[in-house]
Amino acid sequence: MKAVNNYYLRQLTAAEIAxxxxxxxxxxxxREIGDLQFEFLRRNGLQAHHTLIDIGCGALRCGIPIIxxxxxxxxxxxxxxxxxxxxxxxxxxxxxxxxxQPQLLVNxxxxxxxxxxxxxxxxxxxxxxxxxxxxxxxCLVQLNQVVKPxxxxxxxxxxxxTAKHIGTIRHEPAGVVTNFAADPFHYAYAELEQMxxxxxxxxxxxxxxxxxxxxxxxxLSRADFTRPA
Numbered sequence: 561m562k563a564v565n566n567y568y569l570r571q572l573t574a575a576e577i578a579x580x581x582x583x584x585x586x587x588x589x590x591r592e593i594g595d596l597q598f599e600f601l602r603r604n605g606l607q608a609h610h611t612l613i614d615i616g617c618g619a620l621r622c623g624i625p626i627i628x629x630x631x632x633x634x635x636x637x638x639x640x641x642x643x644x645x646x647x648x649x650x651x652x653x654x655x656x657x658x659x660x661q662p663q664l665l666v667n668x669x670x671x672x673x674x675x676x677x678x679x680x681x682x683x684x685x686x687x688x689x690x691x692x693x694x695x696x697x698x699c700l701v702q703l704n705q706v707v708k709p710x711x712x713x714x715x716x717x718x719x720x721x722t723a724k725h726i727g728t729i730r731h732e733p734a735g736v737v738t739n740f741a742a743d744p745f746h747y748a749y750a751e752l753e754q755m756x757x758x759x760x761x762x763x764x765x766x767x768x769x770x771x772x773x774x775x776x777x778x779x780l781s782r783a784d785f786t787r788p789a
Contacts, residue, residue: 572643577650583619585644587686592772597685598625600769600777604712610634610680613672613706615699615715616687620648623662624655633661636675640668670702678706682713682780689718689744689775693755700759700780709782713761716775718746731774749778756780 572581587593606612608631617623617637627635639645645664652658663675672679682703688696707713718731718738725748726740738746749765756763756778766777 569641570643571641572647574646577643577647583621585619587773593685594621594623594625596770596772597622597683598629600714601626601681601683602629604714604779606681608634611677612636612681612683613638613675613679613703615670615672615682615684615703616640617648617664618644620651620662622683622685623648624651624657627652627657627660627662628655630660632659633663635660635662636672636677636679637662637664638667638670638672639664640666642666670699672702672706675706678708678711680708680711682707682711684713684715686716686775688715688747688752688778689738692741692745693747693751696752697755697759700756700761704760704782707782711782713780714766715778715780716771717752717778718744718774719767719776720746720748720751723748723751734773736773749776752778 572585608629610630611634612626612630614623614626614635614637617639618641620637623635623637637648645666648664652662665674667674691699703713718729718736720729725746729738729746731738736744738744740746753763761780761782764779766779769777
């Protein structure tokens, strides 16, 4: 996973992690967005026996409630920022969840196959919002290799009204301004649908899911039971 903005390569110090700075670093709204993702996944069929890949897991804002719910060893998180993974381990210890055996990996190339597991569910919250189209495609191709037939993947994005929308867009209710060629990015649903199809996924627009910063939700499923060569 290559960062588009150097902000995402900043390494937090041990003192910053101890002070909880990682919660602000990943955008704040720690419990609100973490619980929002968890409840969304539950409504869409996540059960305790399922395996889940949390793409861009960061410091486990979403991971904590999911790890608490899933059977031990069924949560897998990947992020490019090693200091956020370390912060996530601190959160696990604070919540008494280390015995749930979550698997965490620092990786910048979306190499999900390193886990050696096929997944029932995947979530990428506020990941595509920071990636250009090439990196999204890279993520989807790698993801197709590890999602089970019938598996469900969800990704948030800032929605543009049309493809190749050059101008900036202000998204309510938080007033986030997105761009065509700079982080944070926006995409038309048709653009993401095309990227998904090229990687072997079918896509559907879920749309609004009450995200406090106006991010929309995209649903992905394996287009067939075979994987691209």
